[in-house]
Amino acid sequence: MRKIAVFLVVMLLAFINVYAAGLNADFYWEPQTPTDMQEVHFYDNSTGDIIAWIWYFGDGSSSTEQNPIHVYEDNGTYTVRLVIISSSGATDYVEKVITVLNIPPVADAGEDIISNNLTVLFNGSLSYDVDGSIVAWHWEFGDGNTADGETVSHTYEEEGIYVVNLTVEDNDGDSSNDSIEVMVDITPPVTNYTIENEKAWYNGNVTVSLEATDNLAGVNYTMYRIDNGSWEKYEENFTVSGEGVHKVYFYSVDNAGNVEKEKNVTIGIDLTPPVTNYTINATYGQNKWIKDYAIISFDATDNLAGINRTMYKIDDGDWEEYTEPINFSVKGEHVIYFYSIDNAGNVEEEKNFTIKIDKDAPTMSITAPKQGYIYIAGRRIMPTLFKNTFIIGKMTASVDANDATSGIYYVEFVLNGEVLWRDYVAPYEAELPREFPLSFNKLKIITYDMAGHYVESEEISYIKIL
Ligand SMILES: [Ca+2]
Ligand SMILES: [Ca+2]
Ligand SMILES: [Ca+2]
Ligand SMILES: [Ca+2]
Known part of the structure; x- marks a missing residue:
């Protein structure tokens, strides 16, 4: 109250x-x-x-x-x-x-990340709260895994591109989030070279181009080096020159920092033609005339690339590839042309030699004395009854000799087993020695051609008087 x-x-x-x-x-x-x-x-x-x-x-x-x-x-x-x-x-x-009101926090998951390691570090320390403090950081790694903490690390199971989300919470229970992209690339790039008409040996400058590809992060740069030269950054195709065996080394690096294992290509440059020599295996007579046949062989040498093939041609014939020694026996004079090509394609300047072959014996007929006649002072008088030959007084033996191929070298007159005379110049003659009062003789005449073929006459038996 x-x-x-x-x-x-x-x-x-x-x-x-x-x-x-x-x-x-x-x-x-x-x-x-x-x-x-x-x-x-x-x-x-x-x-x-x-x-x-x-x-x-x-x-x-x-x-x-x-x-x-x-x-x-x-x-x-x-x-x-x-x-x-x-x-x-x-x-x-x-x-x-x-x-x-509370001011909500600001989440900052950092910059996008390109990693060449499956384990990636995350740092949320740039997140802030102006009117308080951040009390929780929650990470979602994009592969179904999560973690809590201001800085955390996460190991991915495989390469890929992941969106990572960070959620931060301040002391008043407000939250915000931020996302970054994480590219995990642990595979180096792959670099390949291209050479037009690639082969083992070249006979000129060689242009090399390189091309690199990468699975995820992309190619950052490609490096190359020629022989012991310095490493250069590849911008466009380059030239390898100079005779010799060259090596080009190369590799690429991707944007994640993965470095490809160095590769190389060998480039052989040969600018020098081969040198071919020939050998003739034959029995030679005079003036380089060959008797019967010749074995022709070629021997080619090359400074670098090695011999690809040796070609030869006889007279106006077709070019043929030399494989083994040639047994050549076509009579007459012939020109053999030859050259070689090396494995780089260098062609030797054509060379040639002449070969002369004679396969036939000369022909010969004795013009005097003929078997079965009486000769007096060099004149044939009359035939005898039993093919006996009588020569009285001065007498010259003479021969008609011919050789169609190499020609006559000389005609040899053999009297009683001893050489009486060799005549090198037509007409082919020899004066028979004088006898007193008489003698029994055997005459044989042999004609030689330049190649060494010969023909022998029958033996002529005669009785020489005076
Ligand atoms: Ca706050
Ligand atoms: Ca890569
Ligand atoms: Ca060569
Ligand atoms: Ca002959």
């Missing part, structure tokens, strides 16, 4: 106060829903003859300015009370509830 009475008195007084002074407390603020980092402008909107304002911001701090500015240190819901006092000493107050 007493309490109610006091309450009614207070209410009455208040009513009288307000009514008496026309006092009415009111305020508003900007911005309507601030964050805990923002300045909140409170504006007095009260009416009456006010001489003092007392603000209670609800977080333990206060102000006596008419339009104070206040910053809340933490988000939350605060009851703000404004008390006003009039010049007559009357008071009034009003309370309003202000909601101060």
Whole structure:
């Protein structure tokens, strides 16, 4: 009963106060829903003859300015009370509830990553919360696995491109996220070379082009080196020159940093034609005339690439490839042409030699003395009865000799087993020696050609008188 009475008195007084002074407390603020980092402008909107304002911001701090500015240190819901006092000493107050918002955190998962290792490090330390602190980092690695922590590492099972998501949470329970792309590439690029008309040996400059491919990250660059030269970055096709055996080394690096194992290609350049020599195996007579046949062989040598083939041609015949020694027995004079080609395609300048073959014996007929006649002073007088030959006085033996191929070398007159005379010049003759008073003789005449063939006469038996 007493309490109610006091309450009614207070209410009455208040009513009288307000009514008496026309006092009415009111305020508003900007911005309507601030964050805990923002300045909140409170504006007095009260009416009456006010001489003092007392603000209670609800977080333990206060102000006596008419339009104070206040910053809340933490988000939350605060009851703000404004008390006003009039010049007559009357008071009034009003309370309003202000909601101060948290600022959410900012997630930063870092830059996109290209890794040449299955194990990748992740760093979320660039994430921040301006009005508090980050209390949790949650990673989703894009392969179904997750982990928690500011910095974490994850080992992928296979290469690929993964989207990694980081979610951070601040001390007020707000969260945000950020995604990066992670390319895991552990396979080096593959570089291949191209040489037009590739072969073992070349007889000129060789142009080499390189092409590299990569599975994921792409090719960053390709390097090459010729022999012991310096490594060069490959930009466009290049030329290998100079006689010799060259080696070109090359490899590529991908954008993940995977380095291909060095490869190489051997390039042989041969600019020198081969040299061919010939050998003639034969029995030689005079003036390089060969008796019966010749075995012709060619021997070719080459500085680098080696002999591909040796070609030969006889007179106006067709070119043929030399494979084994040639047994050549065509009579007469012949020109043999030849050259070789090496495995690089260098062609030797054509060379030739002449070969002369005689396969036939000469022909011969004795013109004097003829068997079965009587000769007197060199003149044939008459035939004898039993083919006996009688020569009386001076007598010259003579022969008609011919050789169609190599020609006559000489005619040899053999008397009683001993050489009487050799005649090298036609007419072929020998004077028979004089005898006293008489002698029995045997004459044989042999004709030789230039190649060494010969023909022998029958033995002529004669009785020489004087
Ligand atoms: Ca925050
Ligand atoms: Ca790669
Ligand atoms: Ca050569
Ligand atoms: Ca002959």
